Every structure is written in structure tokens, then in C-alpha cells.
Amino acid sequence: MNGGYSKVVPSEQKSNDFTMPDLPPVLILFANLKGNLGDFAILHAMLVEAEKWFPGREIHVFSHGKHSVDAARFKSFLAQPHPAFKDMGKGPYRTFSRLLSVFKRIGLEKCLRGRLVERMSQEIAAQAPLSQAGKYAAIFFAGGEQWSGFENGVSMFATLRAVSRQNANVFVFPFSVKGKLLDSYPAVDLQRDFGGFAGNVIVRDSHSAEIMQRIRPSVMLGADCVFSLADVAATLPAARPEEDKCVMLAITTGDGARYQDVATATKALLAAGHRVRLLTTCDREDGDEIRRLGELLGIEHLSPPNWQEVVSEFRSSSLVVTNRLHCMIFTFFAGVPLLPLVNREKIIGISRDAELPHTLKDVKDLTPEIVATCQHNQETILAKMRGYLEKVKSSKTSPRTE
Numbered sequence: 001m002n003g004g005y006s007k008v009v010p011s012e013q014k015s016n017d018f019t020m021p022d023l024p025p026v027l028i029l030f031a032n033l034k035g036n037l038g039d040f041a042i043l044h045a046m047l048v049e050a051e052k053w054f055p056g057r058e059i060h061v062f063s064h065g066k067h068s069v070d071a072a073r074f075k076s077f078l079a080q081p082h083p084a085f086k087d088m089g090k091g092p093y094r095t096f097s098r099l100l101s102v103f104k105r106i107g108l109e110k111c112l113r114g115r116l117v118e119r120m121s122q123e124i125a126a127q128a129p130l131s132q133a134g135k136y137a138a139i140f141f142a143g144g145e146q147w148s149g150f151e152n153g154v155s156m157f158a159t160l161r162a163v164s165r166q167n168a169n170v171f172v173f174p175f176s177v178k179g180k181l182l183d184s185y186p187a188v189d190l191q192r193d194f195g196g197f198a199g200n201v202i203v204r205d206s207h208s209a210e211i212m213q214r215i216r217p218s219v220m221l222g223a224d225c226v227f228s229l230a231d232v233a234a235t236l237p238a239a240r241p242e243e244d245k246c247v248m249l250a251i252t253t254g255d256g257a258r259y260q261d262v263a264t265a266t267k268a269l270l271a272a273g274h275r276v277r278l279l280t281t282c283d284r285e286d287g288d289e290i291r292r293l294g295e296l297l298g299i300e301h302l303s304p305p306n307w308q309e310v311v312s313e314f315r316s317s318s319l320v321v322t323n324r325l326h327c328m329i330f331t332f333f334a335g336v337p338l339l340p341l342v343n344r345e346k347i348i349g350i351s352r353d354a355e356l357p358h359t360l361k362d363v364k365d366l367t368p369e370i371v372a373t374c375q376h377n378q379e380t381i382l383a384k385m386r387g388y389l390e391k392v393k394s395s396k397t398s399p400r401t402e
Contacts, residue, residue, distance in 0.1 A: 024057070026059045027138070030142045031064065033077075037282070038327070044082050044229060045228045076305035088129070094120055096116075113185050114185060134166035136169075139171070157185070173398070174225050178345050190215045197399070200399045202219070202397070205348075206221055206353050207345055207352070223396070227329060233333035238312060246277050247269060247319050250324060252285060257341065263293055264364075269366075269371060277317070281327055310330050314330055319378075323341035323344050339370070341359070354387075358370065
């Protein structure tokens with residue numbers, strides 16, 4: 001430890017032996033490969049766009065330095081058709097001493113973050129291969145909601161600062177932010193750092209747009225880049241026959257959704273005669289809990305290996321209840337009624353933008369009555385979902401300006 005924080009975690013690839021190809025490649029940073037299938041879908045969409053934008057170039061991908069890679073789901077991802085890329089290992093990431101919590105408690109967190117971002121950015125710029133960031137044809141930051149948290153945010157902003165000083169072609173795919181971002185960094189730093197992005201800077205929901213307009217007024221309201229995979233999703237069949245449809249619960253706990261409340265709601269649905277399945281798109285976060293609940297209640301619990309199988313399972317559902325953004329998108333792809341649990345900021349935004357007629361504020365509101373109401377009003381729900389999908393077709397899902 002040095003000055004209360006650790007050194008930058010170096011990239012896992014053999015950076016000392018790194019040689020830049022003759023034709024400048026394209027770089028993707030902060031691809032989240034921890035096992036969240038929504039993040040794998042983001043990478044899929046980014047690879048497709050990078051290949052369209054820079055045909056014939058190598059695509060280098062650094063995974064998020066915070067997380068270990070989910071080997072099984074990464075293997076499944078590689079087995080699916082998508083543009084080829086070179087896995088560069090983990091990107092830079094910093095962990096901090098617990099002593100820094102003292103600064104947070106006495107109200108110096110904002111100042112501290114600003115200083116750490118600058119110091120870390122200099123260290124990143126001195127290490128290969130990001131010391132050669134200027135030689136890339138373009139650099140893309142992964143979309144999603146990755147700018148929050150102390151260690152996470154500092155690492156993201158430091159990397160952005162390090163590469164944007166060397167390369168004018170740094171882009172970001174559609175992302176979300178939380179309101180606390182404005183309280184976490186000096187305003188001048190946020191404006192400077194987000195100003196380092198070229199092309200369209202796009203947020204994927206109106207809630208994020210309201211926040212980002214205070215930082216970068218030219219920000220555009222678009223849609224998550226995963227929506228660009230709609231044509232791929234359209235070819236995916238239902239996983240089961242029509243008569244095997246059920247209510248699908250794809251709820252992540254935390255953020256106000258307690259395991260016990262999910263269990264209580266599921267028991268009530270079963271008692272009312274509803275068939276229920278459980279599904280997680282991030283086994284690392286939810287797998288143990290849905291397996292425990294599934295075994296307790298004697299119902300099927302699913303942890304698919306790739307996002308394509310999630311869409312197929314959702315096609316075999318009469319209703320999907322979720323508080324995960326990409327599960328919402330996969331439900332749009334599946335064309336079945338959606339009941340969002342709006343206990344997470346990014347869910348609030350897309351639910352509002354799609355004007356969905358029914359939402360849940362709390363898992364405790366998931367009752368047999370609301371499920372019956374959604375099933376009765378399924379045509380209204382589906383009409384709103386189709387309307388939003390049509391709107392998304394004309395929305396920006398890429399930073400490309402042409």
C-alpha cells in the first residue's frame with residue numbers, strides 16, 4: 001500500500017511483450033465478463049458495431065478489472081456467432097485501503113476521488129498496452145451502469161482520462177448513471193472527463209438524461225446497445241411448447257428486493273394456481289438464492305449460459321416479472337407481457353420511457369391479483385412494448401455520428 005491505496009492492478013495479458021499490429025486495431029475497455037448475461041449481450045452488440053465501423057481491424061477486449069471472468073459463460077459466449085476478438089485479459093483497476101473510509105466519513109470523499117483519479121490516470125498511461133492508447137484506431141468504453149461506486153468509478157474515470165489524453169477517438173456506448181454521481185466528484189472533473197468522449201454520448205433512459213444534462217448538455221437520449229441485437233433475437237425459438245407457459249420471475253435481490261419477500265410472493269402465486277419459474281441472468285449474484293427457493297418450493301429454477309437462451313425461455317412465459325434492465329430488453333425481444341419491479345434507478349427510466357401500464361414498487365406488491373390484471377391486460381401491455389421497440393429503432397444505440 002502507498003498513501004492509503006494500492007497500485008494499479010496491471011493487465012493480465014503479457015503487456016511487456018505487447019506489439020501493436022501494423023493496421024491500428026480497435027480497443028474495447030471494461031467489458032464486464034463476471035457472468036451477467038446482460039453484460040455479455042452488451043459486448044456482443046459492441047463487437048458487431050466495431051466490426052461495421054472499422055472493418056478488417058483486430059478488436060482487442062479488456063475485461064473489467066474488478067471481476068474474475070465467469071469461465072463457463074465466457075465459453076458459451078465464445079461458442080455463439082459474433083465478430084472475432086482478441087481477449088487481452090483484465091484491464092486496470094484499483095483497490096483501496098480501508099483507511100480511506102475515514103475521508104468518506106468526514107466529508108472529504110469528493111476531493112479525495114478527484115485526486116485519486118488523476119494519480120491513477122498517470123500510472124495507467126505509463127503501463128503497456130495503454131501507454132500505446134494513441135495507436136488504436138478507436139477506443140470504446142463498454143455501456144451499462146458502471147460509473148458508480150468508489151473503486152469502480154475512480155478506475156473508470158482514471159482510465160478514461162489516461163486514454164483520452166493520447167487518443168481523440170474515444171467513445172462510450174449507451175450507459176446509465178445514478179443521481180449520486182453528482183455528489184461523488186467535483187463538477188469540473190465530471191465535465192472535463194465526460195468531455196473526453198468523441199461522437200455521440202448517449203444515455204439509455206430519461207432518468208439518466210436528466211442527470212447527465214447537468215454534466216454534458218449535449219448528451220443524447222437513446223437506447224441500450226443490446227436493442228441493436230433485435231434481428232438476432234428474432235431468430236430464437238421458444239424453449240418450450242405453448243402449453244408449458246408460466247409466470248417467470250427474474251428478480252435480483254438487494255436494492256430493496258429481499259429474498260424473504262420474493263419467497264412469500266412466489267408462494268402466494270403458487271397457492272393461487274399460477275405456474276411459476278425462477279431465472280437468473282447473473283448466477284454469481286443470484287444463483288444460490290434461486291436454487292434455494294426453487295428447491296424449497298419444488299419449482300424449476302434456471303441459470304442459462306447465454307443471453308440467447310434467456311430470450312428463448314422468456315418466449316415460453318405468460319408474464320415476465322423483473323428488476324433487471326437487460327431482462328426487460330430480453331422480454332421486449334420475446335414479445336411477452338412485462339411487469340417491471342421499479343426498485344432500481346435504471347428500471348425506473350426504461351419503464352417510464354416505454355409507458356408501461358403496470359409496474360411494481362416493491363416485491364410485496366407482487367400478488368396474484370396484479371398478475372391476473374397483467375394477464376387480462378396483456379394486449380395493452382404488448383402494444384406499449386411494440387411501440388417502444390419501434391421508437392428504439394430510430395434511437396441511437398451507438399456513438400457513431402453518421
